Amino acid sequence: MGQHQFEIAYVFEFFYRLLPSLKVTLLIVGSSIGIGTIIGLLVALPQLYRIPVLRRLSQMYVSFFRGTPILIQLFLFYYGVPEVLKLVYVDLTRTPALFFVILTYSLHSGAYISELIRGAVSAVDRGQVEAAYAVGMNGFQAFSRIVLPQALSISIPVFGNVVIGNLKDTSLAFTLGILDITGKAQTMGTLSQRFIEIYISLAALYFIISFALQKLFDRLEKRLLRHEPAAAGLTKDPLVKISFLRKNLAASKWRRKEARL
Amino acid sequence: MKLDLSFIWTALLQLLTAIPTTLAVTGVSVVCGLAIGTVVALIRINRVPVLNAAAAAYVTFIRGTPMLTHLLLVYFGLPFVIDAICESFGWPFRSVSIPMIGFAYIAFSITAGAYLSEVVRSGLLAVDKGQIEAAYSVGMTTSQAIRRIVFPQAFAILLPNLSNSTISMLHGSTLVFTVSVVDINAKSQIIASSNWKFFEAYIAAAVLYWGLTFLIERVTAMAEKRFQMYNRGGVS
Amino acid sequence: MIKLSQIKKSYGRQEVLHGIDLTVGKGDVVAILGPSGSGKTTLLRCINYLERPSDGEITIDGFTVHCKRPTKADIHHLRKKSAMVFQQYNLFRHKTALENVMEGLVVVHKLPKEQARLRSVELLEKVGLGDKLDAYPSQLSGGQQQRVGIARALALGPKVILFDEPTSSLDPELVGEVLSVIRKIAKEGITMIIVTHEMSFAQDVASHVVFMDNGTIVEQGKPSELFQSPKEERTKQFLKRFAPESAYSI
Numbered sequence: 155m156g157q158h159q160f161e162i163a164y165v166f167e168f169f170y171r172l173l174p175s176l177k178v179t180l181l182i183v184g185s186s187i188g189i190g191t192i193i194g195l196l197v198a199l200p201q202l203y204r205i206p207v208l209r210r211l212s213q214m215y216v217s218f219f220r221g222t223p224i225l226i227q228l229f230l231f232y233y234g235v236p237e238v239l240k241l242v243y244v245d246l247t248r249t250p251a252l253f254f255v256i257l258t259y260s261l262h263s264g265a266y267i268s269e270l271i272r273g274a275v276s277a278v279d280r281g282q283v284e285a286a287y288a289v290g291m292n293g294f295q296a297f298s299r300i301v302l303p304q305a306l307s308i309s310i311p312v313f314g315n316v317v318i319g320n321l322k323d324t325s326l327a328f329t330l331g332i333l334d335i336t337g338k339a340q341t342m343g344t345l346s347q348r349f350i351e352i353y354i355s356l357a358a359l360y361f362i363i364s365f366a367l368q369k370l371f372d373r374l375e376k377r378l379l380r381h382e383p384a385a386a387g388l389t390k391d392p393l394v395k396i397s398f399l400r401k402n403l404a405a406s407k408w409r410r411k412e413a414r415l
Numbered sequence: 416m417k418l419d420l421s422f423i424w425t426a427l428l429q430l431l432t433a434i435p436t437t438l439a440v441t442g443v444s445v446v447c448g449l450a451i452g453t454v455v456a457l458i459r460i461n462r463v464p465v466l467n468a469a470a471a472a473y474v475t476f477i478r479g480t481p482m483l484t485h486l487l488l489v490y491f492g493l494p495f496v497i498d499a500i501c502e503s504f505g506w507p508f509r510s511v512s513i514p515m516i517g518f519a520y521i522a523f524s525i526t527a528g529a530y531l532s533e534v535v536r537s538g539l540l541a542v543d544k545g546q547i548e549a550a551y552s553v554g555m556t557t558s559q560a561i562r563r564i565v566f567p568q569a570f571a572i573l574l575p576n577l578s579n580s581t582i583s584m585l586h587g588s589t590l591v592f593t594v595s596v597v598d599i600n601a602k603s604q605i606i607a608s609s610n611w612k613f614f615e616a617y618i619a620a621a622v623l624y625w626g627l628t629f630l631i632e633r634v635t636a637m638a639e640k641r642f643q644m645y646n647r648g649g650v651s
Numbered sequence: 652m653i654k655l656s657q658i659k660k661s662y663g664r665q666e667v668l669h670g671i672d673l674t675v676g677k678g679d680v681v682a683i684l685g686p687s688g689s690g691k692t693t694l695l696r697c698i699n700y701l702e703r704p705s706d707g708e709i710t711i712d713g714f715t716v717h718c719k720r721p722t723k724a725d726i727h728h729l730r731k732k733s734a735m736v737f738q739q740y741n742l743f744r745h746k747t748a749l750e751n752v753m754e755g756l757v758v759v760h761k762l763p764k765e766q767a768r769l770r771s772v773e774l775l776e777k778v779g780l781g782d783k784l785d786a787y788p789s790q791l792s793g794g795q796q797q798r799v800g801i802a803r804a805l806a807l808g809p810k811v812i813l814f815d816e817p818t819s820s821l822d823p824e825l826v827g828e829v830l831s832v833i834r835k836i837a838k839e840g841i842t843m844i845i846v847t848h849e850m851s852f853a854q855d856v857a858s859h860v861v862f863m864d865n866g867t868i869v870e871q872g873k874p875s876e877l878f879q880s881p882k883e884e885r886t887k888q889f890l891k892r893f894a895p896e897s898a899y900s901i
Contacts (some may be wrong), residue, residue, distance in 0.1 A: 160495065221628035222621045223586035225600060230621055233613035237418065281741035284701050288735035289755030289807060292727055299758060303745050318479075325481035326590075336483065349491040357476075357484040364479035381745045381787040 164348050168339070169355035175338040176359070182252075182324045182334065186259035187317055193260060194267025201272055212268065219265035224258070224323050231258045232330055251330040259320060266316045274309035275301060307378035314371030318364045325360070335359055419615050426606050426619035433602035434623070436516070440588040440598060443520045445581050448527025455532035460539055470532070477529030482522075482587045489522035490594050519591045523584065530580050538573030539565060571642040578635035582628050599623055652677040652842060653698075653811055658707035658718070660693055667693055669866045670707070675811070675859070678840040682853035682874075685863035686889060691846045692738075694863070695813050698844070699735050700726045712810045731759065734804035738816040740796040742788040748775060748799045749784040752806045760807070774802040778832050794825030798832055805836065812836075814845040850893045854878050862886045 197215055200208035219227065232254045236246040278301050286296035328337035339356040343349045455470045477485065494510030501508045542565050550560035589600035597605070599620055607616035653675040660668040668690050675681050683691045696702040697718075698709060704718040711732045716725045742751050752771035756762040762770075775781055778798040788796055797817055804812050817833065818826045830852050837843060837856050847853055853860060854874045861871040862883075870883045881887045 218621075218625065221582075221625040223589040223600065223624055225586075225589040226603075226617055226621050226624060229604075229607075229613065230617040233607075233617060237614050279741075279744075281737060281739050282743060285735070285737060285741035285743065287701060287730060288699055288733075288737075288741075289803065290727070290731040290759035291755070292723075295758055299754070300743055307745065322481035325483045336481070349487070350495065353484055353487045353491060357480045357488060360481055360484060361476060361479040365475075368479070381747075382789050 164351035165355050168352045172335050175335045179334040183321050185256050189260035190263030190267050193264030197268035198271040216265045219262050225326050228258050255327045263320050270309050270312045274305035277308050278304045310375040318367050422612050422615040423619050426616045433599045437598040440519050441585045444523035444527045444584050447524035448531045451528030452531030452535045456535035474529045482526050485526045486522040490518045515594050516596045534573050534576040538569035541572045542568045574639050654710040656708045659705045661705050667866050680837045680857050681844045681859045682857035683846045683861045689863045690866040691863045695815050695846050699733050732810045734807045734809035734812050736800050736804050736814045736817050740800045747785045752803045755807050774805050778802045793821045794828045797829045811842040816846050
């Protein structure tokens with residue numbers, strides 16, 4: 155380092171050259187959030203319905219994926235899954251690394267999403283379900299028409315955090331040789347020896363995507379919370395809104411879990 | 416190839432030596448981050464002109480970018496800045512003499528500062544306004560009110576979030592391998608590749624991180640109990 | 652019309668209802684009074700199966716549920732025969748006043764949307780909220796929310812409407828508007844069971860008054876009898892505490 159003078163022009167050039175790799179990053183984020191949502195739902199259900207043994211298992215699952223670094227999980231699945239499957243004569247040695255990356259990120263975000271679902275559902279006031287029963291709805295109708303829509307609007311900001319957190323986590327996929335924007339930036343850095351410029355453009359690129367996602371989720375939340383003007387009007391300051399939700403939706407328990415890097 | 420259970424144990428024992436590094440990186444970043452975060456939170460709550468905008472930009476930028484980029488930017492960018500400054504003032508100090516782990520400390524403190532400023536801010540805002548008014552009414556000054564009344568209550572409120580951030584910093588500390596610092600993760604990579612037993616080594620590392628996470632959670636739960644004595648039975 | 656026999660309810664080992672028998676005729680307005688913790692709200696919620704009674708039988712409009720082991724279909728069928736007005740209103744928070752009233756009609760009774768809409772508008776006008784059709788619950792006062800709650804209950808055309816302390820979450824100045832709506836529909840001959848603390852209202856509207864304490868019915872009868880000459884000591888004591896209020900309303 156230090157051989158080159160810092161030149162801002164390179165920042166723009168690198169930024170432009172990083173763009174094609176963005177589709178790898180977005181592919182990982184998109185597919186792992188998609189699969190993670192399904193996993194999250196499956197993991198949350200035993201806990202919501204208090205199914206004996208399964209409930210313990212899903213707690214273990216969540217605890218493991220929240221309790222260990224994503225980097226370790228990546229290595230663990232990359233090296234471990236083929237070995238385990240070898241025992242049942244399934245050969246994964248030629249499977250591309252991207253498969254394991256998506257697998258790991260799906261399982262990882264699945265744990266967070268299950269927590270989110272559990273929290274959102276229990277944050278919906280019990281009286282809403284009672285009222286639904288009282289007008290004669292059955293359990294499924296009460297869940298799908300009353301609880302789910304409300305839980306959905308409550309969970310949007312946390313879901314946004316999970317997605318953005320997932321985006322930032324994908325920066326670790328380079329350790330398995332994936333050429334996402336981080337992986338690409340590393341190669342370009344080594345080739346050009348202009349590390350500062352390349353990492354500034356890399357950071358800028360991540361920032362722009364997270365920022366756009368944040369705006370998107372803010373708007374979505376405002377739309378879904380239009381029935382709560384007191385909450386929706388405060389979206390400008392997320393923290394005030396959090397304290398509003400604390401008081402009114404008993405959401406504090408799960409919201410405390412949202413702080414993640 | 417079969418799973419070598421005894422090697423997991425061997426690896427675990429070897430990994431123990433790397434725990435201090437992991438804890439040092441996590442601890443330094445959380446403590447410095449808490450200091451930065453408190454200053455930033457106070458700036459933002461009191462809407463200090465100019466600084467407020469700068470603080471908001473800092474928090475938004477850090478939260479919008481991966482921790483890895485913070486480390487890389489500090490690692491590659493900071494020497495430039497330091498050397499330029501030292502040269503212009505004629506100081507003999509050069510960035511080469513900064514140990515690798517120093518960059519990790521600095522970068523992760525910057526990361527943690529942004530996240531913890533939000534934690535501190537929400538904690539402070541959650542303290543009822545009436546508490547400050549009551550403090551004034553018994554004749555306290557603003558700084559007394561903040562130190563004696565607001566901070567203790569805010570701390571109890573932000574403890575769970577602090578614990579989550581600490582866990583995130585613990586997990587994030589695995590990134591130090593990119594600047595050649597040997598923490599638990601880097602050590603497990605070394606053990607894995609030198610023994611050609613990847614799966615076993617990473618299982619051991621996962622177990623260790625899981626245990627440390629559990630420990631942080633337990634300690635927080637205990638601290639929470641102690642700090643929230645005044646709040647017993649309260650649901651809000 | 653409605654017959655409860657030997658309704659029992661326990662939480663764990665503690666029995667909170669010790670075998671309640673109660674008969675309500677068509678068009679009756681029954682007020683259930685009693686100190687807090689007497690089990691009156693629990694009893695009301697049992698009728699709508701929001702609480703599961705541990706034992707006993709509930710009959711509404713010729714349909715009987717045996718509470719020992721009811722089937723899901725039984726419970727569903729029973730619920731359709733009654734409607735509930737909650738203490739905390741429990742309006743669906745993500746739906747407008749109009750949608751709240753329509754919801755049950757469309758989802759449960761499978762009425763075509765247009766028809767459900769007409770009926771709902773009519774009912775909201777009846778409770779004096781014709782101008783608040785598109786307001787969300789969070790934009791309405793407590794009294795207005797509770798009137799929507801009443802319209803929602805009426806819309807289902809239930810055999811009986813259950814009121815669970817409909818005015819006790821309201822600010823005093825809003826109580827009147829809700830009570831006058833209840834009074835209005837009571838006159839139309841709809842069967843109602845009301846758990847309330849409003850003595851004068853009970854005296855005025857109810858055709859039958861039940862006094863509960865410690866999970867049993869202590870005394871019941873016409874309001875004139877029960878309020879003027881209570882027989883049981885516990886009833887006397889209870890009414891005495893409310894004496895000033897009932898005194899001025901007479």
